[in-house]
Amino acid sequence: MRRTVPPLGYGLAGLYVALSFSACSGSQSSLNPAGEQASRISGLWWFYLAVLVGVFTVVIAAMLTAVAIHWRRQEAFSPEMLPEPLNATREQQLTKVVVASVAATVVILFVLLFADFFTGRAVSSPAPKDAITINITGHQWWWSITYEDPVPSKTVSTANELHIPVGRPIMFKLHSTDVIHSFWIPNLHGKKDLIPGHPTSTWFTANQAGTYHGQCAEFCGHQHAHMGLTITAEAPEKFAAWLEGQRQSAPNPATEQQRRGQQVFLGGTCVMCHRIQGTPAMATVGPDLTHFASRHRIAAGTLPNARGWLAGWILDPQAHKPGARMPQHTFAPEELNALLDYLETLK
Numbered sequence: 001m002r003r004t005v006p007p008l009g010y011g012l013a014g015l016y017v018a019l020s021f022s023a024c025s026g027s028q029s030s031l032n033p034a035g036e037q038a039s040r041i042s043g044l045w046w047f048y049l050a051v052l053v054g055v056f057t058v059v060i061a062a063m064l065t066a067v068a069i070h071w072r073r074q075e076a077f078s079p080e081m082l083p084e085p086l087n088a089t090r091e092q093q094l095t096k097v098v099v100a101s102v103a104a105t106v107v108i109l110f111v112l113l114f115a116d117f118f119t120g121r122a123v124s125s126p127a128p129k130d131a132i133t134i135n136i137t138g139h140q141w142w143w144s145i146t147y148e149d150p151v152p153s154k155t156v157s158t159a160n161e162l163h164i165p166v167g168r169p170i171m172f173k174l175h176s177t178d179v180i181h182s183f184w185i186p187n188l189h190g191k192k193d194l195i196p197g198h199p200t201s202t203w204f205t206a207n208q209a210g211t212y213h214g215q216c217a218e219f220c221g222h223q224h225a226h227m228g229l230t231i232t233a234e235a236p237e238k239f240a241a242w243l244e245g246q247r248q249s250a251p252n253p254a255t256e257q258q259r260r261g262q263q264v265f266l267g268g269t270c271v272m273c274h275r276i277q278g279t280p281a282m283a284t285v286g287p288d289l290t291h292f293a294s295r296h297r298i299a300a301g302t303l304p305n306a307r308g309w310l311a312g313w314i315l316d317p318q319a320h321k322p323g324a325r326m327p328q329h330t331f332a333p334e335e336l337n338a339l340l341d342y343l344e345t346l347k
């Protein structure tokens, strides 16, 4: 039996997609540039669009003219008419038109090639000396983020949600632990691959404050589509305050319930993958959870960071992100509640 989707179904699906995009505020578009590099790339895009729309219009106009001429001739056709004799002047005219069209095509292709070349050169200049260095490591399927500092104790580790200051160049050192991923924040720059065993780098400056969404842009396995990251570009003072906050160890649990939650965390399997600075949890297999509660989403942008979603995620990650490396867990309701209470203190 053939199943059909009623138009209403498509409408609702469209509405759902639109709402889920607007629900996570922030922009994810190369055509809404918030930095110098992205402006160059979107400029190139608009230039290509203008040239190609021009070419398309000319080609369609020529085709419609040919069709119109043909129609008119057919209307005037009578069986006793002979085919048009070969006319030397007409032949010469046609040759000129063909030669001019080929020449114009070659010139246009070279113009596009040079525009692309100069844009590529402009966006891949070396990073300025005063750039802030951030290490990004791609994992199946999340991002670990480390802010370098000459003083090792001031190094900051986090996951999936970046903060950067507006107006300051940021140099990204890109690594991968498993397969090839691609770092892409369309509002700020083009894509750059993260290749296992071969560190790469890229840099950009955000000129406008805002929240921008990025996405892994290289197919990297089952949950490639759920490998999102968020970048918040903010005033330098706000960024400095955020970074200072991230340097602090996690607060000690304040209530009996939170202490119980910490015991659940440290006594269970959580500790085998995650790190919480200031506790014995030091593993780096999964995301750093020191300031987990300050992040907006969990599972690399897949779910909102809210108690219900978090509980569902902890108990059965595979239901939300099949193939994710996090295993399923069984907790008694009382243990789970305590664990959630504890995790919510990790601001």
Ligand code: CUA
Residues within 6 Å of the ligand: 138, 139, 141, 180, 181, 182, 216, 217, 218, 219, 220, 221, 224, 225, 227
């Ligand atoms: Cu990582 Cu696609």
